[in-house]
Amino acid sequence: MGKKGLIVYYSLDGNTEYVVNKLLEKNNFDIIKLSPKKDITEKGLLKYFWGGSQVFMKKMPELNDYNKTINNYNTIIIGTPVWAGNFTPAIRSFLVKEQENLKNKKIYIFACFDGNSGKTFKKFEEFIDKNSIISTLGIKSCIKNKENNNKIIEEWIKQIII
Template identity: 40%
Template sequence: MIGRKPKKTALVYFSLNGNTDYVANRIAEEIGNQADLDVIRLEPKKPYVDKEPMKFVKGGAAATFGAKPELKAYDFEPKEYDTIIFGTPVWAGTFAPPLRTFMLAHKLKGKNIALFINSSSGNVDKCLAKLDKYLKKTNLIATLSLVDPLRSMSTEDLEEIRKFAREILENKE
């Protein structure tokens, strides 16, 4: 469309122990030069416990019971973006609560959505199904699932990240 300002891409994620942060940075490196990209790391006003075993107990309970933590301020205006990349660790079979807060706070209808999910088990089906409930009326364009990327990033994982980035870029054209 002539005169239409190209829309941007937002990479929105939560990371407690660095896995999702690591992958978000790799994705940003892959698409940052080719897309107008804004990176938004979600941070709860009240930080989660990050020491075992309480991080599993408290984080798992928050995820299971649908907590919506208050977030520190971030800059996001939905109408500026046509594509949103969400990143989350798997907590108790679902996504981290800060994403729930974000998704409920913003109208995402009609947006292109890409999801990257990090887990310890590799089983992300339940998490994807729960995310699907919050992303109705959006266009899912790409998914990526990695297992403990900080501990075991392989050349295959890096290639999967590149493939994920290409899928996002192809859907922006």
């Protein structure tokens, strides 16, 4: 197993990707940016309606290939926006596909949201053994409040052990 960590994330509006870039400033991680073959293209309120309805219906969009083997990593960071109080459908697809490969890993999870994290972190435990989840971080208004959030992210990065 390699010494490098892996960041797996989905970002629609750039908030989650902002946090990933902050993580990369301090550590050398490999990356998987999840991209559904058919992603949400709607704007405004339709975007929220469509995304939220996919969460409620537990949709699992087909993902583009990401050409990384999860078993090569001991430490995995998973980042997601919060949609309708949960992680995104793209993250669901990843978790279902890689569920066996996520066993016995050190998992760190972060979620970006404007309201609150809802049941996002609890829902991860349906796919990942809660004993494997080392730390979670909820980040409110990632980019809008970046000066305060940068400090929070930097403190969280210090906890990550590869």
